[in-house]
Amino acid sequence: MDGTLVLGDAASGGHMALPGAAALLVALKRRGIPFRVFTNGTAKPPAAYAASLRAAGLDVTDAELMTPASSAAAWFLARGIRRVRVLGREGVQQPLREAGLDVVQPGAKAEGVEAVFTGWYREFTFPDLEAACRDIWAGALATTASNVPFFAAQGGRAIGASFAINAMIRSLTGKRAKVLGKPSRAALRCALTLMGLPMAAEKALVVIGDDPALEMRMANAAGALSIGVTSGLNDAGTFTALTPADAAHVVLPGLPPLLELLSRCS
Template sequence: MLRNKLKNAKGFVFDMDGTLVLGDKESGNHKALPGAAEMLAHLRSRGIPYQVFTNGTARTPLWYANSLRHAGLDVRDDEMMTPSTSAAHYLKEKGVDRVLVLGKEPVWSPLQEAGLSIVESPGNGGSYDAIFVGWFREFTFPDLEAAAQAVWDGALLTTASNVPFFAAAGGKAIGTSFAINAMLKALTDTDALVLGKPSTEALNVAMARMGLDSAHPEEIVVVGDDPELEVRMANEHGALSVSVATGLYSTEDFAAQEKVQLPDLILNNVNELVELMES
């Protein structure tokens, strides 16, 4: 049953760090994990579309795509997305205009390309329709003050991600948006709306970019190394969830998850997925 679903899948969504590659804590110098290049080559040869979706916003989607190509992976510019990709779509659809962004150019560039008016925090006053929190190691107290005031004034609080760690070559690295979200929650009692994984918006945008109907998520496979992100996103929407133990979690960790985060298929690495697909 699972093998048939894999063979008949119309599209794949892959996590990046811990699934296809590992990079350093600055999200650079990517090195392909076993089977990653072969997996993408197999899909390309069969004409099956895919998206590589990282929850990181330290770099632009174009930068990540180029880095993956240097690591030997066949990833085109339009096959790479970050939470800023899905945030741009969501905020545009909501009629948002002026956005206070906690992050540098890689965070706000896709939003600006979508036609949104961007103010890089802390800005110089004025009103905002929304706030978007991304990768922001330069975060300062004035940024906290500006964002808190914007929330108190009624701005919609959104974020790229709300998970504390991601997989890196040296082990787990801290997600800056998680820390910023926690501070804003403590001050404003407001939960940030996640627009990266595992949100519905993120999956819908990924499917649209593959030319697939978001009404049929059962036709796609989501592959990742995090039960709270890729597995949850797939399970909550009816896609096939595949986990790999090349990131922060072991196969035993995945097997011990509760139902919403329990993968349909637990593998050691992407190389095993290649073998299943080709057998």
């Protein structure tokens, strides 16, 4: 989403569509090609992000937008985890509650917490840190929506809240948070499921993004086609100076060349 289809502000407010974004989504829908707009942000629930994209002129339904909280909910349920302390507000919590999980508030006293899940949470406090660490010391899993320090925003890069929170928790517990958003395989497989595709379709996917450590790494690990765009955080030189795990199969200056290629296909 950010740096590929749109640019948002650092506080995760409104969005501005990037060139070719609206036309590309229209072209995909006309051809019946399923897609998911996958943001690693959790400042808002998926439906709120979708509404923001529609306000920016993009034809995106609520169901076509997913966040790491979407894939986290599926991951927790698959492992029988039901009680999760969430370090985050509604954007992080809502998809978990809708999946039937017992969501424990950031600093609330609670027993039997099975996992701690960190997301966008700029209201983070010391009591929140203490509660999360106590859960992990008692055996709860450390998990996170994202663990990248920056994301693309209007005016440059913005700091990822969960990265900073994860660093504090790890320094005290020694536990590295398991990433359940991009670039995890769990996130990619959740996208497949939401598109109604079988797991065997991984290698037929095209993953487009601006961050080699997220979209390219996720695509390459699954054998999918990775397309890097330089409309976000990174320039072409960055994409070409990477290890095979993070290098894009194709690097484009933005979406218009992809749209032109798609228009040539019958």
